[in-house]
Amino acid sequence: MKLELFPFQLKFKHAFKIAHGIRTTTDVVYVRITLDKVVGWGEATLPPYLPETQQSVIEFLSKVDITGIQIPYNPFEIFKEMDARYPGNLSAKAALDMALWDLKARMENHTIGELLRIPSKPFPLCTYTLGVSSFDEMRTKVNEADRFGFELFKIKLNGRNDFQTVENLRKLTHKPFAIDVNQGWKTIGEAEGAISAIERFDPVLIEQPLPVGNEEVMQQLMAKFQIPFYADESCQTLKDVEQLPDYFDGINIKLMKCGGISPAVAMIERARALGLSVLIGCMSESSVGCTAASHLTPLADYADLDGPYLITNDPFSGMLVEQGAIKVNPLVQKVPL
Ligand code: MG
Numbered sequence: 221m222k223l224e225l226f227p228f229q230l231k232f233k234h235a236f237k238i239a240h241g242i243r244t245t246t247d248v249v250y251v252r253i254t255l256d257k258v259v260g261w262g263e264a265t266l267p268p269y270l271p272e273t274q275q276s277v278i279e280f281l282s283k284v285d286i287t288g289i290q291i292p293y294n295p296f297e298i299f300k301e302m303d304a305r306y307p308g309n310l311s312a313k314a315a316l317d318m319a320l321w322d323l324k325a326r327m328e329n330h331t332i333g334e335l336l337r338i339p340s341k342p343f344p345l346c347t348y349t350l351g352v353s354s355f356d357e358m359r360t361k362v363n364e365a366d367r368f369g370f371e372l373f374k375i376k377l378n379g380r381n382d383f384q385t386v387e388n389l390r391k392l393t394h395k396p397f398a399i400d401v402n403q404g405w406k407t408i409g410e411a412e413g414a415i416s417a418i419e420r421f422d423p424v425l426i427e428q429p430l431p432v433g434n435e436e437v438m439q440q441l442m443a444k445f446q447i448p449f450y451a452d453e454s455c456q457t458l459k460d461v462e463q464l465p466d467y468f469d470g471i472n473i474k475l476m477k478c479g480g481i482s483p484a485v486a487m488i489e490r491a492r493a494l495g496l497s498v499l500i501g502c503m504s505e506s507s508v509g510c511t512a513a514s515h516l517t518p519l520a521d522y523a524d525l526d527g528p529y530l531i532t533n534d535p536f537s538g539m540l541v542e543q544g545a546i547k548v549n550p551l552v553q554k555v556p557l
Contacts, residue, residue, distance in 0.1 A: 221253060221254070221255045221286050221287060221289055222253065222254045222255075223251065223252070223253050223281065223284075223286055223316075223319075224251070224252045224253075224254070225249055225250070225251060225252075225277075225278050225281055225282075226249065226250040226251075226252065226557040227247070227248075227249050227274045227278070228247075228248050228249070228250060228535065228557060229245050229246070229247055229248070230245060230246045230247075230248055230265070230504060230505075230506055230531045230533060230534070231244065231245050231531060231532045231533050232244050232245065232246070232504070232530060232531055232532070233364075233530055233531065233532050234351070234353075234357065234360075234361065234530075235351075236351045236504065236530070237351040237352040237353070237376070237378075238351055238352060238376045238378065238400075238402050240269045240402060241268075241269070243267075243268065246265055246266065246267055246503070246504040246531075247265075247266045247273070247274050248263055248264060248265045248266060248274075248505070248506065249263070249264045249266070249274050249277040249278060249281075249312075249315060250262070250263055250315075250508060250535075250557060251263070251264070251281065251315040251316055251319045252319065253286065253316075253319045253320065253323050255291070255323060255327070256327075258323060258326050258327050259322075259323065259326070260318075260319040260320060260321070260322035260323025260324070260325075260326060261318075261319055261322050261508050261536070261551060261553070262314070262315035262316055262317070262318040262319030262320075262322065262480075262508065262512070263314075263315055263318070263505060263506060263508035263509040263512075264277045264311040264312050264314060264315035264476070265311065265476055265502075265503045265504060265505045265506075265509060265527075266311060267503055267504060270311065270476075270503075271308075272309060272310075272311045272312060276309065276312070277309070277311060277312040277315065280306070280309040280312040280313075281312050281315070281316060283306075284302060284306070284316065286316075291327075292324070292327075292328075293320070293324065295317060295320045295321050295324060295481070295482050296482045296485075298317075298320060298482075299313065299317050299479065299480060299482035299483060300482075302316070303479060303483070310456075310457070310476065310477060310478065310479040311476045313479040313480055314475045314476050314478070314479050314480040314509075315480075316480070317475075317479060317480025317481055317482050317483075318475060318480055318481055318508070318509070318512035321335070321480075321481050321482075321512065322512065322551065331515060331548065332481065332512065332515040333515035333516075333518070333548060336481075336485060336515065336516075338515060338516065338518050338519060339518045339519075340518065341518055342518060342545075343517055343518055343523075343545045343546040343547065343548070344517055344518075344520050344521060344522050344523050344545060344546060345371055345372040345522060345523070345544045345545055346370065346372065346517075346522075346523040346524065346525055346526060346541045346544065346545065346546050347370070347372045347373060347374035347397075347398055347522065347523070347524045347526060348361075348364075348365035348368070348370035348372070348373050348374065348526050348529065349373075349374045349375075349376065349400075349524065349526050349530065350362070350365075350373055350374070350375045350376065350389070351376050352376050352377070352378050352385065353385075355388045355391075358385075358388055358389060358392060359392055362389070362392045362393050364529075365529075366393075368529055368541060369541055369542055369543060369544060370395075370526070370529075370541055370544060371395055371396075371543070371544025371545075372395060372396050372397065372398070372424070372522070372544060373389065373393065373395060373396070373397040373398070374397065374398040374399070374400055374427075374524055375389055375397055375398070375399055375400070376400050376401075376402065377399055377400070377401050377404060377414070378401070378402070378404040379401070379404040379405050379406065379410065379414070382414050382417070382418065383414070383417045383418055386399070386418045386421050386423075387421070389421075390421050396422075396424050397421075397423055397424065398423060398424050398425045398426070398427065398522070398524075399418070399423045399425070399426045399427065400426075400427040400428065400452070401426065401427065401428055401429045401430075402427075402428055402452075402453070403428055403429075403430060403431040403432065403453055404429075405429050405430055406430075406431065407430075408430070408434075408437045408440055408441070411429045411430055411441060412440075412441070412444065415429070415441070415444075415445055415447070419445060419447060423447055424447075424448070424522075425447065425448045425449070425450050425469075425470065425499075425522070426447050426448070426449050426450070427449075427450045427451075427452050427472060427499075428450070428451060428452040428453050428454060428472075429441065429449065431453075432453050432454050435451075435454055435463065435464070435467040435468075436467065438467035438468060439466065439467060442467070442468075442469070448469035448470055448497060449467075449468050449469050449470075450468060450469065450470040450471060450472050450497070450499055451464050451467070451468040451470070451471045451472065452471075452472040452474075452501070454467075454468070455468075455471040455472065455473070455477075456477045456478065457477070457478050457479070457483065457487070458478070458483060458486050458487050458490060461487055461490045461491050461494065461496070462490070462494070464494075464496065465494045465495060465496055468496070469496065469497055470491075470496050470497030470498060470499060470521065471487070471491055471496055471497075471498060471499070472499045472500075472501045472524070473487050473488065473491075473498060473499070473500055473501065473516075473520075474500075474501045474502055474503060474513075475502075475509060475512060475513050476502070476503045476505070476509070480512075481512055481513075481515070481516065484500075484513075484516060485516065488516065488519050488520070492519075497521045498519065498520040498521055498522075499520060499521060499522040499523070499524055500513050500514075500516050500517050500519075500520040500522075500523050500524070500525065501513075501523075501524040501525070502524060502525050502526075502527045503527070504527055504530065504531065505527035505528075506527060506528055506531060506534045506535065506536055507527075507528045507534050507536040507537055507538035507539065507551060508536050508538070508551060509527065510525040510526075510527045510528055510538065510539050511536075511538030511539040511548075511549070511551045512551075513525055514538070514539035514546050514548050514549075515548060517546045523546045525539060525546060526541070529541070534554070535553060535554055535555050535557060536551055536552060536553055536554060537549070537551075537552050537554055538550065538551040538552065
């Protein structure tokens with residue numbers, strides 16, 4: 221079993237502006253595992269607000285020895301052992317974990333969803349993310365989303381001109397939309413004021429309204445508003461899920477946050493047992509990461525796997541959005557790395 225690493229830089233179609241800042245590119249590292257001419261692909265995506273970098277991913281994956289893996293292998297066990305032995309480095313672990321699942325699926329002539337015995341439907345609606353935008357920028361993006369077949373938006377708010385931003389969206393489309401604040405409302409008062417103003421536009425959910433560490437105050441928002449609240453930054457790994465049912469209605473699970481498909485499956489199971497709704501999301505990722513995550517989406521209420529639609533230089537093709545919903549599609553490398 222051979223492991224190779226390919227650093228790469230994804231380019232955004234439009235500069236991506238959220239409460240954390242603005243950027244035009246995202247660094248990634250692709251992982252290729254080869255066994256008997258069969259390949260499995262993984263991706264670590266590294267937005268600048270996360271601690272990992274291309275260098276840290278390469279260093280981490282260079283020290284993980286996969287040569288001793290016996291065939292057939294169980295990716296759950298490999299993840300468990302790796303996670304117990306090495307702390308942190310969750311994006312690097314996610315890249316390796318999804319590559320192992322991809323390789324296993326190809327070797328055994330199944331999809332990853334089939335290996336995991338995930339029902340083949342229904343696939344949930346997938347959001348199209350609108351970064352903080354002027355009215356004209358938003359019009360361009362809404363038209364793009366319509367052309368791609370999206371039926372649900374996710375709009376980023378940052379605590380500035382939030383009412384105007386949502387009103388602009390409503391002038392441009394009547395399709396449903398979610399809100400993602402990325403911790404942008406700094407106090408409970410600010411959150412209550414903003415939500416009171418925009419609830420008339422009927423958002424389907426609000427993601428991470430307050431900074432991490434304010435989970436207990438969420439109970440006030442939950443009591444006051446009917447809109448479902450989802451944890452994103454407040455929910456990284458399985459450990460966090462246990463604490464959240466008192467403070468949120470649902471969680472956003474991303475392979476990059478939790479360490480891959482293996483831990484994500486455990487998080488979904490636990491979230492469901494605790495009565496939490498589930499959204500399967502992504503960072504700015506290409507088709508490798510989003511196709512891996514797409515296999516889990518029949519277990520979710522919503523998907524947010526629009527990464528491949530927001531970039532111009534995806535070296536791969538894979539999952540699609542059709543009539544608004546996720547469509548699982550084989551992962552194919554389009555250009556050499
Ligand atoms: Mg989010």
